[in-house]
Amino acid sequence: MNLSLSRQRLDFWTVVTIAIIVMLSLLLILPILRVLLLGFIDPDTGQFTLGNFIEVFTRNYYVNGLKNTLFVGVLGTIGACLIGVPLAFFTTRFIVKGKALISTLAILVLVSPPFIGAYAWIMILGSNGVVTNFFGNFGLDVPTIYGAHGIILVFSLKFFPFIFLMTQTALNAVNKSLEDAAENLGCSPWQRFYKITLPLVFPAVSTGAIICFVLAIADFGTPAILGRGFRTLSTIALSAYRSELGGPPTMAVTVSILMMAISMLALLAQRRILSKRRYASSLTNLPVPVRLKGWKNALVHVLSHGIVILAMIPSAVVVYTSFLKTNGPVFVGGFGLESYQRIWRDAPEAITNSFLFAITAVVFITIASGLISYVIVRRETRAAASIDFLMMVPYLVPGVVMAIGFVTVFRNGFPDVFSAATLLIMIYFIRRLPYGVRSTTSSLRQIKPSLEEAAVNLGATPLGAFMKVTVPLILPGIIVGSLMSFITAINELSSTLIIYDSGTITMPVQVYVAVLDGEFGIAAALSTILLLSTGVCVYAVFRFTENRDSAFL
Structure with missing residues (x-):
């Protein structure tokens, strides 16, 4: 009897809820706590101190x-x-x-x-x-x-x-x-x-x-x-x-x-x-x-x-x-494609990395946002309420803070198993996850639970009911959330500057470096690619949502 009761309690969505809490603990709570802890540590002695804050305020x-x-x-x-x-x-x-x-x-x-x-x-x-x-x-x-x-x-x-x-x-x-x-x-x-x-x-x-x-x-x-x-x-x-x-x-x-x-x-x-x-x-x-x-x-x-x-x-x-004719970093008058030729010749990895990291993070965001949204909307528990609250945290934590937290936890606190590419995908995922969750949650709240309950009563498993009934109904919300996550991930600069290395430079970082070096042609060409990618995603969002304004807020 006790075994049967425990199985009922530990159903599929309970396991998913536990997995979500573990994920958020590792990727969100732990880096932030690590940042908070380091602020009270003396770098020389390793002892607790308020000296760091005293120095900041004096x-x-x-x-x-x-x-x-x-x-x-x-x-x-x-x-x-x-x-x-x-x-x-x-x-x-x-x-x-x-x-x-x-x-x-x-x-x-x-x-x-x-x-x-x-x-x-x-x-x-x-x-x-x-x-x-x-x-x-x-x-x-x-x-x-x-x-x-x-x-x-x-x-x-x-x-x-x-x-x-x-x-x-x-x-x-x-x-x-x-x-x-x-x-x-x-x-x-x-x-x-x-x-x-x-x-x-x-x-x-x-x-x-x-x-x-x-x-x-x-x-x-x-x-x-x-x-x-x-x-x-x-x-x-x-x-x-x-x-x-x-x-x-x-x-x-x-x-x-x-x-x-x-x-x-x-x-x-x-x-x-x-x-x-x-x-x-x-x-x-x-x-x-x-x-x-x-x-x-x-x-x-x-x-x-x-x-x-x-x-x-x-x-x-x-x-x-971006279409002005250049001779190296100098604009020489007229129009040409030299800036685009230079980025394809000198900085192709920045374009490849940006799309690779952003798309990979969005794939995980798409999967996670559907599961998290279901838990938030359908599971009226304290754990679900806590997850809903935690989804606000990435909005408030600056990218520099999250990046420092990731470095101190996963690069300094763990064996050297997390490459820069892995860390970038992880931080894009956790920082942009709220966009996917918010959009999917809005769509899910419009779906009556009775549709899923009917599928379960007809013999479908909880996961089967979710995949065959719920997901098709909330697909527009999932797509909009994924597109918004992609737009913000591919344009991420502050956290990338802390984590990237020579092999993982992205377009935003390349633009930043080019501007500082006076290479405005390269900066313009890369920025145009970013703007074009953003514009295509915005157009897609318009096609998948009726209230286009609310989709971006």
Whole structure:
């Protein structure tokens, strides 16, 4: 009787749940705990100490890095809000021609490689940029893109789609009678917006803002390329890690812990603010876009399309530059394919590695996301709730932190059995797994459990019911999640820079190195390949999902 009872408890999905917990413990919890532990270890004596954190908070080098990180993170987020919220309001409250095009371009901006924007703006406003040289011909000095202001500009134009898409969805669900009542009471359009509309969509705006802030403080490529001496915590962490090679990376880890703490505090602050107020609104009397006339209509169209066109300029510049004729690293005028010839001749392994590592990681993500989503949605247990919570962690942990954790656990803590390629695939897998799980979970919640139960009652095994009934029904969600995982994995830079070696260089790393070396032709050609790969995946996502905006959030 006891044996029969134990078999019933240890069913197929219980075994899967245990396997998922073991996997997350090894690939997620253990590296993060290792990072946290190393931050309290004295590198010389191996004893517990708070000296690492004391040094971070007292030495100007680290304090300035912290101030710089918060400065560009906060202002970049504010800039994204100042762009995203008005754009969302214009496209939901007024009839704007080409609204679908605006959303599509915003999504392309969102999923394009983050460091490409920084590189492209160098081509425009760098020391030898197109705009800089144009005004220089007239004796006018234009401020270059280097420094904090350039980083803030790139962050604002890169991350505003988070604000725009989330706010747009929320604005479409606002009860119009609330705004009408404010208008009847004599409120001006501006008063109606900030007293009624904005508070109703504040949860969406704040959620998008938190995502922007977390991504901004974790971003490595933009401050590394545009900083020119302006250091942030992400660039300091990588520099500290490289200087500590051969010993425990205590200072790199300590800086990384500080980055994680900032992300966690920002998330907790947002949730605390939301918990104090109620934002619910009945989904009735939804707003209807109105048609503007005259100069107002022209202004709304110019601003709406101008914003996304401005944000797409870096991508257009990259593609254009890749077809310019070059002689080595120098552009010589006219058009040619020399840059592409050079990457096929000098850097073919970067292209091969990028696709190989990303596709391999996505294969595992596809399998794991289906099983994890089923456990989260169908198994109402504490273990399932814990797994659901852990799926949020990779969003909050910067790539530099995860990479340092992987190196200290799997390279320094284990025998030398994990190659750089294996570690890269593992870290791509765990960092991008939430994209697959989130998309698949959304699809699975729409499927009634009775369909699977009927299959089991007819004699199918739990695995058989899952494969033959559930998987075909949630296949679009699985495909969308896999494509999103691929887009983000193939563009991964910060964690790759710590783990890669000469045989595992990827396209993002090659672009980063090429920009630092002044090889803008090679950087443009590789970036164009990345943009093309991303664009193809975005098109595929559009084909497999009806709500294209939500698929990317």
